[in-house]
Amino acid sequence: MIMEKMTMTEFEKGLGKTRTVIIPVGTVEEHGPHLPLSTDTIQAMELAKRVSQRMNVFIAPPLHYGFCRSTRCHPGTIGISAGALRLIIRDIVRSLHLHGLRSFVILSGHAGSIHMAALNEVGEELLEEIPEISIAVLSEMDLFLDKGVLVETEGDSHAGEVETSMMLYIRPELVKGRASKEYPTLPKPILVRDKRKYWPGGVWGDPSKASRDKGEKMIHLAVDKVIDLIEKLESHREG
Numbered sequence: 001m002i003m004e005k006m007t008m009t010e011f012e013k014g015l016g017k018t019r020t021v022i023i024p025v026g027t028v029e030e031h032g033p034h035l036p037l038s039t040d041t042i043q044a045m046e047l048a049k050r051v052s053q054r055m056n057v058f059i060a061p062p063l064h065y066g067f068c069r070s071t072r073c074h075p076g077t078i079g080i081s082a083g084a085l086r087l088i089i090r091d092i093v094r095s096l097h098l099h100g101l102r103s104f105v106i107l108s109g110h111a112g113s114i115h116m117a118a119l120n121e122v123g124e125e126l127l128e129e130i131p132e133i134s135i136a137v138l139s140e141m142d143l144f145l146d147k148g149v150l151v152e153t154e155g156d157s158h159a160g161e162v163e164t165s166m167m168l169y170i171r172p173e174l175v176k177g178r179a180s181k182e183y184p185t186l187p188k189p190i191l192v193r194d195k196r197k198y199w200p201g202g203v204w205g206d207p208s209k210a211s212r213d214k215g216e217k218m219i220h221l222a223v224d225k226v227i228d229l230i231e232k233l234e235s236h237r238e239g
């Protein structure tokens with residue numbers, strides 16, 4: 001049940017089938033010289049759509065902006081503050097709750113630590129505020145924590161093997177060749193203004209290890225895991 005395509009009447013009828021909604025969260029962010037700026041949004045939305053083909057769940061229109069830290073100086077990255085992200089998600093969840101939704105999956109295509117912390121923080125606040133809701137917050141990368149057999153590249157996290165594989169499977173026409181293996185050399189814990197200087201290509205991992213076949217397996221695994229999660233979330237009732 002993709003909300004952006006539904007009428008008021010269809011939405012109301014859908015509430016008789018489920019009270020669960022996935023809110024896909026993306027970014028407008030550089031993804032190397034080979035993947036589009038909308039990679040995170042495309043991936044989160046695609047995953048959500050595939051979940052909705054297998055179970056009754058509402059898919060909210062995606063939030064196309066997120067908090068981007070390490071890539072903020074790279075061309076094309078258009079970020080919002082963590083505070084703005086919290087406020088937007090809070091308003092969206094409150095409004096969905098007003099319309100009858102009770103279980104919320106905030107599914108992020110972007111896995112940045114401050115971005116995820118903001119989503120978790122607002123999730124905790126909403127739990128306190130609205131007693132009858134349940135919330136799960138996760139990034140797509142969380143679905144590959146036990147990557148093991150699927151992912152060869154150590155520490156692959158941005159525009160590398162995982163994201164390039166998934167895009168080769170879901171939007172091959174948007175993949176412009178392959179970038180080389182790269183890892184940032186940011187001098188942590190020293191904070192730097194010109195982050196691009198330490199990370200010129202904007203790739204964190206190895207896109208040359210990517211393939212359509214791996215992408216297909218990753219997407220199917222991710223869909224299974226989100227479905228499992230929703231089943232757990234729907235039966236998870238407190239108080």
Ligand SMILES: [Zn+2]
Binds near residue numbers: 039109111159
């Ligand atoms: Zn990404």
